[in-house]
Amino acid sequence: MSQEPRTQALTPLDGAADEGVFGGKAVQLAAALRAGLPVPGGFALGWDVARAVRAGELDLDPLLVGLAPGPWAVRSSAIGEDSAGASFAGTHLSVLGVVGAAAVGDAVRRVHDSAHDPAAIAYREQHGLDPAPRMAVVLQEMVASDVAGVLFTRHPVTGARERLIEASWGLGEVVVSGQVTPDQYRLSPDGLLLECSTGEKDIALRLGPDGRVAEQVVAPHLVGARCLDDARLEALHRLASACDGVFGVEDHDIEFAFAGERLFLLQRRPITHG
Structure with a gap:
């Protein structure tokens, strides 16, 4: 497979610049990375890519060939999340210790689906946000923290x-x-x-x-x-x-x-x- 589809589907985290595509979490991590702050590396999946993975229209496995098997942290980065008016803290799913391409794909689907949990829907209603969520995803190297x-x-x-x-x-x-x-x-x-x-x-x-x-x-x-x-x-x-x-x-x-x-x-x- 050529590098072009990989670039479109898996954007290096420091290149996630558009909040309307990658969500607030990814964009803020990208800004910190570009400034030289100690952010673990990884990738951003735009909301359209995450939707395609969830719908079975995009297979991540070929795109992960050549990358470290993990462990990865797979985190939500919904459009509107981590903004000044809505943090969504604890509302969406994070999946930790994800190892292997198949597990990454499964984690992306689970994180995507967490946007439709009743608590997430209620939070969006409470904050007057678009009821149709757009869930982008961050794939980040895990830190074995003490x-x-x-x-x-x-x-x-x-x-x-x-x-x-x-x-x-x-x-x-x-x-x-x-x-x-x-x-x-x-x-x-x-x-x-x-x-x-x-x-x-x-x-x-x-x-x-x-x-x-x-x-x-x-x-x-x-x-x-x-x-x-x-x-x-x-x-x-x-x-x-x-x-x-x-x-x-x-x-x-x-x-x-x-x-x-x-x-x-x-x-x-x-x-x-x-």
């Missing part, structure tokens, strides 16, 4: 100008899904630690040797221990400051991961209240 979580550059409840960080062991999904009580850190806008509250982080999701995600019990001495030391907090502060320059605003909702001491930006969206 620690992960979320960072807000403005307190999402009080609106205070401070950095609020929640983190836990392993993959960040245990934080965003509420499976654990994460550590919570408050930093001043210039990165000074204001408060630290350790959580009860008794389980972790981790990548296994086969590239798939498995739940593990956290060692007792780590359940209540800090998972972010001062050096990691400083790295997160610098990442948030770098996002100010890339996106031209100071309000960010960031998902991050540390593999050892290496920090990755997994997702960035504006802070919303819905």
